[in-house]
Amino acid sequence: MAWATTPDHQPPPPDAPRPESRxxxxxxxxxxxxxxxxxxxxxxxxxxxxxxxxxxxxxxxxxxxxxxxxxxxxxxxxPAVYANEERLRIRNPFRVVVLPWTTIATLRSGYSNEAVTADGTRYQLWAIPVSLRSRKRAAKRQSRGATADSSGRVSPAAPARAQTDRAMDDLRELAEAHPHVEGTQDAVSVRWAxxxxxxxxxxxxxxxxxxxxx
Structure with a gap:
């Protein structure tokens, strides 16, 4: 089937830049x-x-x-974290950090959630705090959701995740889709508030x- 176009609805040229994702x-x-x-x-x-x-x-x-x-x-x-297909923007209390995905080596969760660049610099995600209480509640929900079949064998429930852990999972998926490449020219931007x-x-x-x- 041929692709038909009209003067008022032209497809974008192949080399046109993609619009920035939401x-x-x-x-x-x-x-x-x-x-x-x-x-x-x-x-x-x-x-x-x-x-x-x-x-x-x-x-x-x-x-x-x-x-x-x-x-x-x-x-x-x-505090807020903005993520799209091109970059991660972290708005912390006193700084705004823009990290292209190709500059991020890992997203780490410990006592705080952090983005770590290839050179080892860590940027804390203030808007996504780690909540040990939420993790405990999620673990309790998962244990209560376990079911037993007719033979008495207990089937584990689907893994339950705290809200902040789910947010980090979303960010990791975006980071994995744009892995870090050695020698990348993308730059990290840091602005004081x-x-x-x-x-x-x-x-x-x-x-x-x-x-x-x-």
Whole structure:
């Protein structure tokens, strides 16, 4: 069958670049919930101190909020991992790291989940924390799911995985589809999050001055 085309629907040329695939996004729901709760408490206490405080209290409250709000946001709401067919982007509290898949030697899970490059540099995945409690719950679900046949032989249930372990499994599949090649020219990109560091440092400086002045 011949391939028919029309002027307003042309197939892309063979050498046209592929459109970038959509990101898979991984974030910690517990971290987000905790961050929202902490920010709500800080906002309530801080605004109360600003409105009803006397003397230096409003200024101390303002400086404390300028210091703590960026830090709480950085460690709870900000962390995220974005993965697509080309690269892994890690948004940690104070850095954004972009790793092409060909630069990643392994994705390691221990007390934390990490991406390890060919030169041994490790980048922690803050958005995908290791939860020993979730692993224990998954193991209990698996043991309860085991069934016994008519002869009394116990058949093991399908392996149960914690949510963060499943996320790492997804990332490993992407990494295995794009293995590291010696001599690759792909580069790792690391950018500091000055939008977080700047306000936090400013708040710390103002708070230190206020405390020093007395």
């Amino acid at each position: 990101d898979r996004i991984y974030r910690s729901s517990a971290g987000i919930a905790g961050g929202v709760l902490l920010l709500a408490i800080m906002g309530w206490l801080g605004i109360d101190a600003l409105v009803s405080g006397h003397g230096r209290t409003p200024w101390l409250a303002l400086a404390t909020m300028i210091l703590l709000v960026p830090l709480v946001t950085a460690f709870t709401l900000r 000055y939008e977080v560091i700047g306000p936090a440092v400013a708040g710390a400086v103002v708070l230190a001055i206020l405390l020093a002045v007395g």
